[in-house]
Amino acid sequence: MVENTPYHTLEFNGLTIEGYSRAAVQSYWRVPELKLGFDLGAHPWDFMGTGTWFLSHTHLDHVAALPVYVARRRMMKMDPPTIYMPEEAVEGVKQVLTAFSRLDRGRLPCHLKPVVAGDEIHLSRELVVTVIGTDHRIPSVGYVVWERRKKLKSEYQKLTGEQIRDIRLSGEEVSREIRTPRLGYLGDSTPRGLDNNPVMYETEILITELTFVSPDHRPERIRKLGHIHLDHIVERRERFQNKLIIAAHLSTRYHSRQVERFVKKALPDMLEGRLHLWL
Numbered sequence: 001m002v003e004n005t006p007y008h009t010l011e012f013n014g015l016t017i018e019g020y021s022r023a024a025v026q027s028y029w030r031v032p033e034l035k036l037g038f039d040l041g042a043h044p045w046d047f048m049g050t051g052t053w054f055l056s057h058t059h060l061d062h063v064a065a066l067p068v069y070v071a072r073r074r075m076m077k078m079d080p081p082t083i084y085m086p087e088e089a090v091e092g093v094k095q096v097l098t099a100f101s102r103l104d105r106g107r108l109p110c111h112l113k114p115v116v117a118g119d120e121i122h123l124s125r126e127l128v129v130t131v132i133g134t135d136h137r138i139p140s141v142g143y144v145v146w147e148r149r150k151k152l153k154s155e156y157q158k159l160t161g162e163q164i165r166d167i168r169l170s171g172e173e174v175s176r177e178i179r180t181p182r183l184g185y186l187g188d189s190t191p192r193g194l195d196n197n198p199v200m201y202e203t204e205i206l207i208t209e210l211t212f213v214s215p216d217h218r219p220e221r222i223r224k225l226g227h228i229h230l231d232h233i234v235e236r237r238e239r240f241q242n243k244l245i246i247a248a249h250l251s252t253r254y255h256s257r258q259v260e261r262f263v264k265k266a267l268p269d270m271l272e273g274r275l276h277l278w279l
């Protein structure tokens, strides 16, 4: 293993969240059990095996490692990765890859997939990702990962296996799909990215940005910058139904201890212990 880029790890409810995120520095996340990751601001060597990535937007701290990642996959003879991104970004990313390909004299094979809010991406029988609209200074999206399973419709639950098989053979749909929102990834956004997508308050795990925490930074000004201030979280504290809320993307203007102090002062119970600062 090559140690080249830092990240933190947190296990929760059968999922391992791995990632790093500081505003203007770099953001990257991965969930190995789901075989996917979010944003490519940098790329730890051991994230390479994950072949499906979802970009929130193309600020450099979220996308700069894309060519490096694609090149490493090729070098290690792995399949070309699939990278989803806001549709506005695809053309520019292609141009960047073409330019790097020329400079590096190496191919950069990958599948770039445009997404818009409302899209549904079927990753496997068990996993669906939906795309949500967020509110940032450039085109941006967030993502919700849903686990789905089939459940026998209630009217059939008392029947025997044989009876169910007969109904199924007659062409009738005997089950319905149950979806559970396991994980929400906001990317960079004002609080509107949460408010306009109520599912974000319901995902089991929410990864939200929280760029500014100091009372010296006025929430209204932060909203104009396209970000979330601690006051915005406090105003919405009753809305969060999530089991785990990861707050990340903190400004480098703060030391970690400062962040902890401001947040604990504003939310002494840390949202009943569900709020986790990613520092």
Ligand SMILES: [Zn+2]
Pocket: 023, 024, 027, 059, 061, 062, 188, 249
């Ligand atoms: Zn950012």
Ligand SMILES: [Zn+2]
Pocket: 057, 059, 136, 188
């Ligand atoms: Zn940004």
